[in-house]
Amino acid sequence: MYIYGRGLVMEEKVVDFYESKKKLSLIAVGCVLFVLVCLYLTYEFFFIDTNYMIGGIVALGGVLFLFCLIQIFKKLSNDVPHVSMTMEHLVLYVLPDEPVHIRWEDIESYVPYEIYRNSFIGLVLFDEEEYRDKMPDKLKRMSRMNVKMGYPQYNIVIGNLKRPQKLLQELNGRIPHANVVTAGKTVSPSNSL
Numbered sequence: 001m002y003i004y005g006r007g008l009v010m011e012e013k014v015v016d017f018y019e020s021k022k023k024l025s026l027i028a029v030g031c032v033l034f035v036l037v038c039l040y041l042t043y044e045f046f047f048i049d050t051n052y053m054i055g056g057i058v059a060l061g062g063v064l065f066l067f068c069l070i071q072i073f074k075k076l077s078n079d080v081p082h083v084s085m086t087m088e089h090l091v092l093y094v095l096p097d098e099p100v101h102i103r104w105e106d107i108e109s110y111v112p113y114e115i116y117r118n119s120f121i122g123l124v125l126f127d128e129e130e131y132r133d134k135m136p137d138k139l140k141r142m143s144r145m146n147v148k149m150g151y152p153q154y155n156i157v158i159g160n161l162k163r164p165q166k167l168l169q170e171l172n173g174r175i176p177h178a179n180v181v182t183a184g185k186t187v188s189p190s191n192s193l
Helices: 021-048 052-077 128-134 137-148 164-174
Strands: 002-004 007-009 015-017 083-085 089-095 098-103 107-115 118-125 154-157
Touching: 015 164, 021 052, 083 164, 089 137, 098 128, 098 137, 118 128, 118 164
Parallel strands: none
Antiparallel strands: 002 007, 015 083, 083 089, 089 098, 107 118, 118 154
């Protein structure tokens, strides 16, 4: 706490959660290997076997992995947390340059779940339309896919976080009416995902 001018201003406590650089680096190495394999196979199918359809499909796969690799390098080069918590907001950095601020009182509950060994926390909001309108355009497309598949609009990927259990503890402490239920069973923050 400090005095600023004539008024009393309190410092806001911010808790940041970062993605593990080691895990991201391993994923980046895997992407580089897939891009190289796709490049080799594209060459094989276009110039040696002359099967253009399979060569085109492999080339598209290589472009997809190249796009993923670029996104991973952006995450590795930025020192932006994946999730931040202030006294008033939960801040998601899904896109590092466009954070999403969600007020704690707007979060109804959260749902921990797994898809193909990837752990997520889905945020259930009271007024999802309000936050859908505030969402960046790039994120709106991903969000629509989540909702169509039956998952919450906003999700936190916790599989790559350095301290996922600490994140669950903080969520339990900060959501005033946390009612976490999945498939009829109450989820404890001490249970590992």
